[in-house]
Amino acid sequence: MRLYLGDVRNDIKGYQSLAEFADTTKSLANGTVQIDLGSCTFFYANMAAVLGPIVDGLWVTGNEVRFINVNAKVQRILSKNKFLDSYGFPPEEDLNHTTLKYKNFILKDNMGFQAYLRSYLPGKGLPRMTPLLYKAFLRNLLEIFQNCQSHSQSQYGVYVCGQFFPKKNTLDLTIADAGVGIRTNVRQFLGRKISSIDAMKWAMDASNSTRKNGQPGGLGLKLLRQFIAKNGGKIQIVSRYGYYEFSGGNEKFQKMAGDLPGTTVNVEINTADETSYCLTSELTQKNVF
Amino acid sequence: MTATVKISISDIIGNKDAVSTEDGQKVFELISPLLREGTRVELSFDQIDWIISAFLNVAIGQLYGEFSDEDVSERLDVTGLDQMDRELLEKVVDNAKAYFANPDRFNHAWKQETGEDFDDEE
Numbered sequence: 001m002r003l004y005l006g007d008v009r010n011d012i013k014g015y016q017s018l019a020e021f022a023d024t025t026k027s028l029a030n031g032t033v034q035i036d037l038g039s040c041t042f043f044y045a046n047m048a049a050v051l052g053p054i055v056d057g058l059w060v061t062g063n064e065v066r067f068i069n070v071n072a073k074v075q076r077i078l079s080k081n082k083f084l085d086s087y088g089f090p091p092e093e094d095l096n097h098t099t100l101k102y103k104n105f106i107l108k109d110n111m112g113f114q115a116y117l118r119s120y121l122p123g124k125g126l127p128r129m130t131p132l133l134y135k136a137f138l139r140n141l142l143e144i145f146q147n148c149q150s151h152s153q154s155q156y157g158v159y160v161c162g163q164f165f166p167k168k169n170t171l172d173l174t175i176a177d178a179g180v181g182i183r184t185n186v187r188q189f190l191g192r193k194i195s196s197i198d199a200m201k202w203a204m205d206a207s208n209s210t211r212k213n214g215q216p217g218g219l220g221l222k223l224l225r226q227f228i229a230k231n232g233g234k235i236q237i238v239s240r241y242g243y244y245e246f247s248g249g250n251e252k253f254q255k256m257a258g259d260l261p262g263t264t265v266n267v268e269i270n271t272a273d274e275t276s277y278c279l280t281s282e283l284t285q286k287n288v289f
Numbered sequence: 290m291t292a293t294v295k296i297s298i299s300d301i302i303g304n305k306d307a308v309s310t311e312d313g314q315k316v317f318e319l320i321s322p323l324l325r326e327g328t329r330v331e332l333s334f335d336q337i338d339w340i341i342s343a344f345l346n347v348a349i350g351q352l353y354g355e356f357s358d359e360d361v362s363e364r365l366d367v368t369g370l371d372q373m374d375r376e377l378l379e380k381v382v383d384n385a386k387a388y389f390a391n392p393d394r395f396n397h398a399w400k401q402e403t404g405e406d407f408d409d410e411e
Contacts, residue, residue, distance in 0.1 A: 110306075110309050135339075135373060139340070139341055142339060146310065147343070150343070214351070214354055215350070215351050215354075216350040216354075216381075216384055217343070217346050219381065219384050220341075220342060220343060223377075288375060288379050288382060289358070289362040289365060289382060
């Protein structure tokens with residue numbers, strides 16, 4: 001069986017292409033699958049985190065997977081971030097240190113994810129940024145990873161990949177879980193069927209969380225939005241048929257044409273940001289409780 | 290005057306990153322019995338590098354489900370937080386107070402707003 005995948009950029013079209021691609025893989029088992037990238041002339045490196053679980057799903061159902069007709073530029077991008085390493089393509093060194101490599105973590109591997117982040121300190125993969133921006137960025141990534149652990153029920157774990165764009169001063173880091181998606185969690189919690197977009201709106205309300213054990217929660221996405229609003233970056237969250245984007249203080253929800261399994265969060269930060277990420281000194285004077 | 294028990298987060302979780310709900314639960318289970326018996330607790334975040342809200346929700350936010358605002362304020366103190374982490378803790382505390390004031394309020398209100406039902410979305 002030969003499957004085709006076209007350009008994949010950091011936009012809803014890119015996610016829809018991957019969703020449609022995922023749809024074509026669903027019924028395939030115990031065969032050889034050739035993924036033909038002949039018409040793919042551009043693939044945003046961080047989007048490998050979204051493609052990874054789809055391809056791994058093919059392996060899990062007994063298929064052997066190969067990539068064919070890979071454009072030289074795309075091959076370079078996907079080799080630099082190590083995505084193609086296990087498919088017989090020669091490794092490509094990331095001489096400019098602009099790539100946060102493609103990696104799959106098992107769901108409980110907090111320590112592995114922390115070590116991954118620590119290995120990309122500013123200047124060693126991450127661009128120069130203020131210590132406060134670095135701390136705020138990493139905190140939000142850790143919140144997302146914890147969200148995957150708490151809610152995704154992912155069998156394949158969590159997929160991560162990132163790319164720094166020096167000319168734009170932006171860094172995209174994508175975390176995809178291939179789990180049940182926000183919709184399933186919210187449906188189970190509310191006990192009724194709602195759409196992916198309504199489920200995402202529900203989950204993004206800071207007052208809501210699907211945690212059932214009497215623990216408060218639901219802050220992670222609110223904090224991420226506050227951070228990105230200050231930073232001037234962008235958030236994309238894609239879960240099943242729901243697409244959410246927040247940038248420039250505006251948010252939009254769109255229904256996806258296809259069903260992208262699990263939940264993907266892409267965080268794009270403005271790396272040149274010098275905002276102070278804390279309030280004034282009065283905070284330290286008062287009792288926080 | 291009641292003695293203060295100092296508890297080091299890094300000792301409890303054996304890690305310099307307070308980034309999981311499981312670790313938050315360990316802290317909660319250690320400090321809640323102390324607060325229950327009226328002991329003052331100083332929770333030290335010295336040696337901790339990274340802290341996330343999911344950890345604080347469970348370690349500290351959860352206390353507001355059992356103790357009044359006044360009891361927590363009188364019996365619990367935190368040290369070793371920089372300004373940014375302190376700001377995070379403040380948000381967690383505000384969120385926990387609102388949550389335990391009426392845990393079902395927001396979910397219920399939201400249920401009322403979205404009447405439409407969906408079998409599937411294809």
